[in-house]
Amino acid sequence: MKYVRNRWTLVTIAAAAVGSLLTLAISAGSVFGQDQAQDHANEYQAAKDRKDQPNEYQTAKERSDQDRKQYADKVRETYNFRFGKDKLFIPGTMLVQGDDFVQPGAFPNATYCAHCHQEAYSQWRQALHSNAFRTPFYRASVNILINTKGIEFARHCDSCHNPIAVMAGGLTEDSKVDRKMDQDGLTCATCHSIQKLQSIKGNGGFVMGIPSVMVDEQGNRIPGEVPYDEILKHTDRHSQAVMQSFYRTPEFCGACHKANLPNPLNDYKFIRAFTAYDEWQNSKFSKRNPLTFYSGDFTTCQNCHMKRAANVLPDYGAKNGTFASHRWLAGNTAVPFYYGFDEQLEKTIAFLRSGNYLNVDIVALKKAGEDKMIAPLGSVPFSLEPNNLVEALVIVQNKNIGHSLIPEVRDLYEAWMEFTVQDSGGKDIYHSGYLKPNGSLDERAHSFTNRPVNMQGEFVDSHKVWTIHSVAYDNSVQAGRSVLVRYQFRIPANISGPIKVTARVNYRHFRQSYLNNVFGPDHPAYPVVEIASRTRTLNIGKNDPIQADAGDNADWMRWNNLGIGYLDQLQYADAINAFNEVVKLRPDYADGYTNIALTEIEWEKYGSARAGIDKALALSPNNARALYYSALLERRAGHSDAEIADLVEVVRQYPDSRDARRELGISYYQQHRNNEAMEQFSQLQRIDPDDLAAHYNLSILYRRAGMKDEAAEEQAQFVTKKFDPGAPTYSLDFLRKHPEISTESVPWHMHTDEKHDMSDPVSASVPAPVPVPAQGGAQ
Amino acid sequence: MQKLFGLRKASLTWTVLACVAFIPAMCKAQDSHCAWFNDATASGFLNGAVTLDLETAPGDQSICTFTNLKTAKDYSTLRIMVQPLKDTTKAVTSHESLCTSAPNVMKGIGNEAVSCSADVGYSRGEQVIGRVRDRLFIVTVSSTMGQDPSMTRQLLQEKTRNIAEQIAGALF
Secondary structure, three states: OHHHHHHHHHHHHHHHHHHHHHHHHHHHHHOOOOOHHHHHHHHHHHHHHOOOOOOHHHHHHHHHHHHHHHHHHHHHHHOOOOOOOOOOOOOOOOEEOOOOOOOHHHOOOHHHHHOOEHHHHHHHHHOOOOOOOOOHHHHHHHHHHHHHOOHHHHHHHHHHHOHHHHHOOOOOOOOOOOHHHHHHOOOHHHHOOEEEEOOOOOOOOEEEOOOEEEEOOOOOEEEEOOOHHHHHHOHHHHHHHHOOHHHHOHHHHHOOOEEEEOHHHHOOOOEEEEEHHHHHHOOHHHOOOOOOOOOOOOOOHHHHHOOEEEOOOOEOOOEOOEEEOOOOOOOOOHHHHHHOOHHHHHHHHHHHHOOOOEEEEEEEEEEOOOOOEEOOEOOEOEEEOOOOEEEEEEEEEEOOOOOOEOOOOOOOEEEEEEEEEEOOOOOEEEEEOOEOOOOOEOOOOEEOOEEEEOOOOOEOHHHOHHHOOEEEEEOOEOOOOEEEEEEEEEOOOOOOOOEEEEEEEEEEEOOHHHHHHHHOOOOOOOOEEEEEEEEEEEOOEEEOOOOOOOOOOOHHHHHHHHHHHHHHOOOHHHHHHHHHHHHHHOOOOHHHHHHHHHHHHHOOOHHHHHHHHHHHHHHOOOOHHHHHHHHHHHHHHOOHHHHHHHHHHHHHHOOOOHHHHHHHHHHHHHOOOHHHHHHHHHHHHHHOOOOHHHHHHHHHHHHHOOOHHHHHHHHHHHHHHOOOOOOHHHHHHHHHHOHHHHHHHOOOOEEOOOOOOOOOOOOOOOOOOOEEOOOOOOO | OHHHHHHHHHHHHHHHHHHHHHHHHHHHHHHOOEOOEOHHHHHHHHOOOOEEEEEEEOOOEEEEEEEEEOOOOOEEEEEEEEEEOOOOOOOOHHHHHHOOOOOEEOOOOOOEEEEEEOOEOOEEEEEEEEEEOOEEEEEEEEEOOOOOHHHOHHHHHHHHHHHHHHHHHHHO
8 A cells, every 4th residue: 555655656746747847848839939030140150151051041041941830830739710721910911921920030130230220220219110019009909909809800900010920920819929029019120021012902011021131142032130240241232132122112101001990800891991001192292193282293101201311320321421210200299208209209299390281271251241251361451340250261281291181090199270369468269179177179179080980889999990880070181182170259349459360280199088098097298289370460440461471372372272171061152262263363273273173063063164174274285184074074975085085195194093094994884895994993903902993893894704703802892892881870879979079070060159168077187288389380 | 357457557547647747737728828928928038948827916916927947046037916906196106115226217118117126135136116007017027046147137127127018018
């Protein structure tokens, strides 16, 4: 018995020991090497030193391939293949050369690059790209997705926010991946390893290569790190490995600055999330759209967001003492504010105010009871009396932004108009767009944002984009367009001195409700930046014309912008009146006549529209914009040949015009010229792979051509991307619950002079946000 | 019968052996998740294979302790404690008594955070005490291997900061 007991004791001890060893083995096996890139550098040098190796490229490549295979085999053992065995990164779009997982150690660390690129590293560390994953603003939202749907769904977001983690197979339950990469978000080797772009779908629409910082003499990419002295000996081979010509194109940025919510993410249907790329493509800066109201020079994303500037730190990438900025300055003040990156914050604020991006114009006044409009304000005489009820018309022109205001995730950002009327003592007579003591924005403010809603008709807060079913309204200002905002106020009966009217566009990253969700209510006030403003002083009594400010638009453009504002508010008669003022001031301006015509086309006054187009074409023969609208009129009149001829000319001038390609495709389709129609819709898909007309028409055309599989695919794409006719019910539900902002969904609405309710039930523990006044802007 | 019993006995012995052998591994497989940090990342920071102990403590504290055991005397540990807070005011400062050096206020970690030393005997340690909304967290990295160049005070501080950032990120 004693023997048995001893024997069992021994067995138990032995078993426990084996178990512990197994545990250790499992733990050890779970640690995937982080320093493989460095190992490669050592190996590279060793291979060069040895004579028996064919060359350093083959050694490094073989080693890299072996490492990758071993790594990927291990990841596959526990990876969640919810979306299919061959769909490693769905719901993201990214692809990787070799179609397999990549060990994170294959990506050289940013500090490796910093050895020679100190300026780039220093800028990148404070920039959004390096902080794309780690910030609380991102984590708070993606954590909700992980905790409610599962970490595998976060591949959709992390494809752009933390692609190395996605490629490493780290987005799975019980991941065995060392998440050291989290602190670097998009590191140097992420962008500089992209080898190809997929069609412009977004959601990470790139093809990643295995990182390499040098090619060999034959141009083969050498994986991993190589010693610095080797790079310095062959800088041309370094450039060949890390730079691609398409890195300088907007399409490169579009790989991530365009996003949709696909069915695998939301279990609903394809929904467009945001598309700064498409907005750029439709802007004057792309030179691809003949229909813009104004023209401009070709300007890429990089031209604005990666401007060259004198480098402060040594950097081998600098040319003539300047370096293309790796700060990617844009609108995000929250991240540098949170991390204390003062330089980035200061430069971001300066960027927001630079470039003449917006023009704010108090363009007109209307006194109650009088039909005549006082416009353009400042250029015509007028008088004001005490107790006048006055309507002020304010134009915000998106003059030089290559995308909308606000771009991208509008549910999180906040841009709004603050409008004040003050007496000579600085006392408010009227104030719209103020911040409450708890930091939240006056609900009745005119906000350049949208309101996504879920199935319950509630605002989708905390960026739970997978629950979006509809958008209650979208008041963003598209590139090149102008919006008209109306305010009404009463001049006090006892007014004595002049009144000061100010309209300013403020921006806050992020909206207060989101900041509260991320941090709770006890966070510091986040910066509010005044992007642009205009102040006018109005006398009680007589007002003579005054000289324009340096930043003011010319009067013809002020009328033009007012016309655009009216047009978008469906006020066609007023729009035509405004455009008529344009051609009075600029009879040589062909677009003025086209603007009259396009308004009449929208108003279905096709007969009179012809005159405007003819006048425009007389002034500017072959004007693509006029020809496009001419084609629509020819179609209406049944002149198919003229219609097609006009559109062919537009396409010749603008081969990447999605509108012209679409209309020409329709024209050919209607004429039963199927092959030519197919060609146009295929070209349209090259420009915009999500165009509904292309999907719909191609599904029919392919079927007629006997291409059943292609037809079925186009049909399926059309079905998932088409508008859900039931969706507006969610929006209506939301608007019904929120009468305080429901007027914002109406194109024509007035912000009226009402008593402000400053009492707020929310704790006053949040300090009021610190306004950052703009430079100048006041009269 | 005896032969059969002998067979059964032998089988039983091996079955028990196998079961006991796998108990630690199975327990680990079932309960080895630290909610905020995985083993692989801990291994990376502690420079070697780790074991994980999970515990709960009064005040709804949840504690993950990763240990890289070289010898009985030479080891490094990463301890992560998370606790819900009823009152967030002074949550961090009230825990500064755990510091063995003057606390330094940190930027970019949670709602608020401080870093300080956490030396115990011959074990050198660094910690971050922080808060995310209504949850307190304390991250401590310590090592008894004073001569290990990867566990210098400066590197311990760096590791602790990076880990604290990840913990705060998971808590947001």
